[in-house]
């Protein structure tokens with residue numbers, strides 16, 4: 001393919017050299033004359049492992065050249081990769097100035113032409129940027145639409161500086177966020193020599209995944225550093241601890257606990273987080289991340305409470321009282337503050353939980369409940385039909401087989417707020433699925 005790459009920074013230089021290496025004909029575009037000259041001399045403007053050798057071969061073989069002349073580049077190519085910077089504005093928000101100016105330049109260069117052209121945005125941008133800012137700008141500056149040959153997509157970059165050439169050919173996956181299948185197929189041709197699966201997603205999903213990935217990578221590093229600092233202060237060897245921690249691929253290095261749902265609770269996580277915070281505090285170790293976990297959980301609980309109250313339902317059935325399905329443990333269950341707040345707000349609340357039986361409650365569970373929900377026995381039932389009777393809204397903290405069966409058998413429409421990610425319930429025709437609590 002004949003490709004322009006806009007922005008000869010880290011991402012642009014690596015992409016240009018790797019695409020030329022894969023056999024494409026590439027023109028790099030940058031307003032900085034020094035970078036353009038360096039590339040045309042076969043020198044890399046950025047210092048990056050393996051890049052100088054690759055770039056020289058690409059330039060010597062005639063597969064890669066660079067220019068400041070964007071019009072010439074557009075005239076000679078069928079597709080543009082856009083890798084301009086998206087740094088922070090002074091208030092931390094995303095700076096879209098370079099994205100806007102490059103889009104306007106490309107749009108104007110495409111005006112009046114009938115040649116098809118695809119703009120592939122590799123720059124990192126928040127969900128909504130392409131659809132709300134870039135798409136209208138491209139339509140306005142080019143006077144063209146996908147129907148007459150000009151389309152765009154988001155194709156986030158997953159390379160890491162230092163190993164970016166290897167990462168280019170071995171990404172975790174290739175994501176192409178495109179409205180049209182034809183656009184996806186054309187862009188996918190760029191990556192035929194690249195390993196890993198290729199996914200066609202919506203534009204906003206592709207934009208989002210990049211932010212989830214970067215936030216998670218940063219979180220992992222901060223978590224490793226904070227826990228190491230506090231464990232060291234407590235007298236342990238964090239290096240030994242972390243090696244064992246990493247061997248757990250069931251719960252730690254796995255997909256466990258990574259799907260959005262309801263808040264966490266139970267007899268362990270909140271208490272152990274408090275203990276870590278306390279020992280860090282005593283030892284003078286600053287651990288804002290560990291301290292923030294319970295605050296984050298509380299904020300999520302508030303979202304759930306607000307979502308139920310905002311529904312305006314006066315009669316609500318809550319499915320699941322214990323802190324998670326399959327146990328009767330009520331300690332620090334997020335369903336309890338949820339139930340309390342609904343009752344306080346005057347909601348007529350029934351609660352279904354087949355595990356929690358008043359007569360079997362003893363010890364810490366009983367004490368906890370007496371304090372938190374003294375009138376529970378009047379509301380609690382192990383019969384899903386009884387709990388659902390007359391409910392204007394069903395709130396799913398757990399969904400066991402009996403509750404599902406009962407819901408499916410109801411004539412409907414049953415309004416259902418999903419707290420725990422039971423997305424399959426959305427497929428049932430008698431269920432009016434309200435989504436997860438932030439929707």
Ligand SMILES: NC(=O)c1ccc[n+]([C@@H]2O[C@H](COP(=O)([O-])OP(=O)(O)OC[C@H]3O[C@@H](n4cnc5c(N)ncnc54)[C@H](O)[C@@H]3O)[C@@H](O)[C@H]2O)c1
Pocket residue numbers: 006007008009010011012029030031032035083084085086098101102105122123124125157158159160161
């Ligand atoms: N650096 C990384 O490792 C990495 C990894 C993944 C994604 N990203 C994302 O990729 C994007 C680019 O990052 P980078 O580190 O390569 O940026 P960079 O700042 O190194 O390079 C940006 C280049 O764009 C050029 N430019 C600005 N306006 C232009 C225009 N109108 N036409 C042509 N070129 C123009 C600049 O002169 C500069 O050379 C950012 O959105 C970044 O968040 C970066």
